[in-house]
Amino acid sequence: DVKVTQSSRYLVKRTGEKVFLECVQDMDHENMFWYRQDPGLGLRLIYFSYDVKMKEKGDIPEGYSVSREKKERFSLILESASTNQTSMYLCASSLEAGYIQYFGAGTRLSVL
């Protein structure tokens, strides 16, 4: 079974803090994704990566950056957290960009 692990289930941060969300997958997948999910808005793609050190902007990249130094690890960075970044963050991986995505359990981030 594919396993996608997100480092934290719950995080509470202060406005202006730098926040790192980590994601690791164990299936040697080429593609990894970061989404945020808010009530009524569904899943929104923040960034994705189709290869090590490669990244592509999704639909809502503003206020976020990413890092992919190793194939199995994809990090989402909030450079200066703001209250409107309070959300559920989901990481996913897939063999190809348009193929089955396997999701982690999610990180619920609260920015106070």
Added chain:
Amino acid sequence: EDQVTQSPEALRLQEGESSSLNCSYTVSGLRGLFWYRQDPGKGPEFLFTLYSAGEEKEKERLKATLTKKESFLHITAPKPEDSATYLCAVRGNSGNTPLVFGKGTRLSVIA
């Protein structure tokens, strides 16, 4: 631009009351349609992939069907444990692009 619309937004059923969830899509050359189940506070869990019109997939009380414009997730004699949000996603023909997700249908099954 690829689009996915799911209806209804929310559905409340009595245990044993069969129904269907709808996923309408607009895509340039469908290369796959995906159904996921998401429990509260958890990540989506993959259920099915459908590739061509007329295809059907089944798993326990769930059956997914596909036409050229929409997919249905039929739930037969649902139980309370089927309560979840069901997400639909499509893959179009536009190169190396990610799946496009609908906003989901929140299903509640009451005992």
